[in-house]
Amino acid sequence: MKQKRFLSVMLLLACFCLTIVAKAPKYVFYFIGDGMSLNHIMGAQCFLGQKGAAQGVAPLCFTGFPYTGLATAYSANSDVTDSAAGGTALACGEKTLNGTIGLAVNQVAKLNSIAALAKEQGKRVGIATSVTLNHATPAAFYAHQASRNDYYEIGLQLAQSGYNFFGGGDFEENVNAADKDAPQLYDVAKEADYRIIRGYDKFQKGHRGNKIILIQEKDAVEKTLPYAIDATEDDLSLAEITTAAIEVLDNKKGFFLMVEGGKIDYAAHANDAATVFHEVLDFDKAIQIAYEFYLQHPKETLIVVTADHETGGLTLGNGRYALNFPALYAQKVSHVGFSRLVNRMRHETKDKVTWDQMREALKENFGFWDTVSLSASEEQALYDEYQRSIANNKDVRMAKSLYYMDEPIAALAVKILDNIAMVSWPVGSHTAAYVPVFAVGNGAERFTGQMDNTDIPKRIAEVAEYNKENKK
Numbered sequence: 274m275k276q277k278r279f280l281s282v283m284l285l286l287a288c289f290c291l292t293i294v295a296k297a298p299k300y301v302f303y304f305i306g307d308g309m310s311l312n313h314i315m316g317a318q319c320f321l322g323q324k325g326a327a328q329g330v331a332p333l334c335f336t337g338f339p340y341t342g343l344a345t346a347y348s349a350n351s352d353v354t355d356s357a358a359g360g361t362a363l364a365c366g367e368k369t370l371n372g373t374i375g376l377a378v379n380q381v382a383k384l385n386s387i388a389a390l391a392k393e394q395g396k397r398v399g400i401a402t403s404v405t406l407n408h409a410t411p412a413a414f415y416a417h418q419a420s421r422n423d424y425y426e427i428g429l430q431l432a433q434s435g436y437n438f439f440g441g442g443d444f445e446e447n448v449n450a451a452d453k454d455a456p457q458l459y460d461v462a463k464e465a466d467y468r469i470i471r472g473y474d475k476f477q478k479g480h481r482g483n484k485i486i487l488i489q490e491k492d493a494v495e496k497t498l499p500y501a502i503d504a505t506e507d508d509l510s511l512a513e514i515t516t517a518a519i520e521v522l523d524n525k526k527g528f529f530l531m532v533e534g535g536k537i538d539y540a541a542h543a544n545d546a547a548t549v550f551h552e553v554l555d556f557d558k559a560i561q562i563a564y565e566f567y568l569q570h571p572k573e574t575l576i577v578v579t580a581d582h583e584t585g586g587l588t589l590g591n592g593r594y595a596l597n598f599p600a601l602y603a604q605k606v607s608h609v610g611f612s613r614l615v616n617r618m619r620h621e622t623k624d625k626v627t628w629d630q631m632r633e634a635l636k637e638n639f640g641f642w643d644t645v646s647l648s649a650s651e652e653q654a655l656y657d658e659y660q661r662s663i664a665n666n667k668d669v670r671m672a673k674s675l676y677y678m679d680e681p682i683a684a685l686a687v688k689i690l691d692n693i694a695m696v697s698w699p700v701g702s703h704t705a706a707y708v709p710v711f712a713v714g715n716g717a718e719r720f721t722g723q724m725d726n727t728d729i730p731k732r733i734a735e736v737a738e739y740n741k742e743n744k745k
């Protein structure tokens with residue numbers, strides 16, 4: 274009996290102590306790898322681990338986080354979500370229809386995102402991405418729009434958000450196609466007191482103010498950041514954007530920062546394995562910046578890493594009980610980078626690219642006939658594609674975007690190399706696979722076991738006390 278009473282007293286004391294000690298994290302980092310499921314992560318770890326070794330797995334920063342879970346990612350109207358409904362679930366904690374940003378299933382009721390809740394609590398807020406600022410995932414944190422494709426309207430809502438930091442490639446569309454007299458989004462943002470800074474150098478030289486939009490230089494070839502595999506030192510990177518965001522957001526009251534690795538999804542849609550793995554490693558570099566911040570403020574920081582859905586049905590293995598990832602090291606450019614190179618060769622030769630020139634380009638950028646040997650049928654397939662799309666018919670190129678003409682031979686070269694590396698892709702679209710959750714820091718223990726994607730922002734809001742009465 275005495276022992277029982279002693280235990281109860283101890284328990285009460287422990288509870289009392291916990292209530293005094295337990296404080297909500299002031300700094301919350303929320304990383305979303307678009308399209309990044311278990312195999313994209315495992316593939317990146319094999320890619321890293323097999324450098325200089327036949328087998329092996331090297332850990333990433335976030336795969337070492339102490340708490341892990343799995344989340345279901347279906348949307349309100351489909352087993353397979355798109356990025357708009359997935360982003361809305363991860364931002365607002367509610368399922369909605371595919372294609373919808375920040376609105377309930379009825380397409381009318383506005384959903385409050387955890388970024389907006391954090392702002393109400395007096396936290397500074399930042400939204401960062403490697404794609405465009407008004408693309409689906411970032412948009413879900415500040416906009417309410419029935420169609421994710423209404424980029425101009427989403428851009429207007431970005432300026433109205435009052436958040437302190439936006440970082441990414443650029444605006445997807447800067448002008449209103451339906452109304453030529455409507456102001457450009459750059460001007461709308463400036464009108465709302467945002468300072469637009471182009472490039473990390475300029476940011477470092479001075480970034481007065483606490484409403485900053487950091488995007489690429491004017492002459493950037495795409496509106497998104499380039500793929501990591503194609504990027505040069507001069508290009509703005511997701512890690513630099515994350516560093517800049519922390520600099521702008523850091524203050525005594527704390528902050529909320531969402532960072533999207535948006536091009537993992539792009540590369541997975543294109544079934545380009547080496548480019549996917551480079552993107553995951555690049556995303557991990559941005560997470561390392563947050564992790565270093567966590568090490569300086571371990572009790573006050575929470576980092577959650579997850580994804581909105583899986584893309585490509587990525588499979589590590591193709592029936593031969595092995596992987597041959599060293600083959601992927603031969604790949605020097607993405608499918609986009611190689612398309613651009615072929616575009617340039619066409620231009621320089623006035624559409625008279627020879628097979629020898631093509632062969633040389635394939636050798637340099639995919640290691641074919643060099644470190645990666647080809648079967649007779651693989652070589653024949655490349656030659657046939659060269660004959661079809663380059664030597665004889667210059668009109669088969671597809672305008673995948675405004676910035677490059679997609680060359681079918683680039684997709685074929687990537688497909689052949691992935692097959693040699695023993696990576697396979699059943700689809701070029703999203704799937705219903707589980708998405709992983711990794712967490713470290715104050716409150717991280719809440720992110721274990723199976724959960725739904727809508728649970729993640731709810732738990733972040735609970736842990737960070739975003740639902741408490743307005744503390745502004």
Ligand SMILES: [Zn+2]
Nearest residue numbers: 307308356581
């Ligand atoms: Zn997505």
